[in-house]
Amino acid sequence: MNLKRKLALSDISGFALASVLVLTIFNVILQNSLLTQNSAGNALLALSSHEGVANAVTTVVVYFRGFDTLGEIAVLFIASLGIGLILENPHAKQGKKEESNFMLKTAAKLLFPIILLFGIYIMVYGHLSPGGGFQGGVIIASGVLLLLISSNNFHMPHKLIAILETFAGISYVFIGLIGLLLLDTFLGNFLPHDISQMGMLFSGGIIPIIYIIVGIKVGSEMSFIVQNLLQRGEHD
Amino acid sequence: MIEIILSYLNQDIVIQKIVLIGSMSLLLIGLFGLLTQRHIIKVFMSVAIMESSLFLFFIGSTFNKNFTAPILGDGHVDFIHMNDPIPHAMILTAIVIGMAVLALGISFAIEYFKLTSITDIDRMNEMKN
8 A cells, every 4th residue: 555655656756757857858959059169168178288288188187176176086085984884894704705716816817917007007197198097096996806806815905005095195185285385276286397298208297196196096995995895794 | 862861960969969869868767767676776776877877968968070089199289179178077077976976875785785684675664763
């Protein structure tokens, strides 16, 4: 009885929501105008050329919205903290109960260094090519996931991960504060960023350094989240 | 005949409408799953599908076939005729936040299942009275 009423209510509300969405979509489809590039994007593209970074998305994420990225990393840190608080079990055994098969173990041993190298490459070249700290960090965490599911006695270096994460978070704020002292803006670009160097590995001042820091932080936090979600409880 | 169809489909406005229709149908699929499924992991999956439809819509709505990605190199020396970098940066943020929130929600579901062995969201009524 109760369940039936709830289902009917959800059906009606779903139908109403869907019809509103469909009407909006028809309205947008029928009007014959192009969603053109807005002026804010053009202004940011014009400003990007002063920072000496070839990838304009990196400039927007790390430089123009650098404070926002700091907040985003804080959100990621709080989420991983919550996951650790809920799922952390010091008495649980790592890995699976049964032995992994031979192919998985060999492939994990072969592939992990390559995945690690690829993640570091994506991180370091984030200001020159598509990619950056977030993507590279997630690639490194996927390598850690491969190690975790392949081996029974792989222990996560918790100390090392905590030290890396703390170092990355502190140095992000520290670099921002140095910019505040020297150039009167938080995350000011105080290192040399010559436009003639654009496209080189050492270019863009603090922007590649901050993206590498973001990569270290995201990689360690993602590895921590993955390890906690894979953890085996006592009764299974 | 097929050239006429292809040249019609190759207009910017048609491509944007296709992206709009596709992403909104993905949103409706996610909404359908959210309203009909009772397993909590499936509810989280529906939310993730709805999120990805919005990512697709934001990236696709600034698509312009004469513009390139906002990255210099391969002969591009100036930031002109390039796509808007703002949706890319915003969606980068949204993907990371969405992933973190999804992982936190799934960890809550795992812990709830460990304590009560319930996955049905209709039976999660400890706080009801």
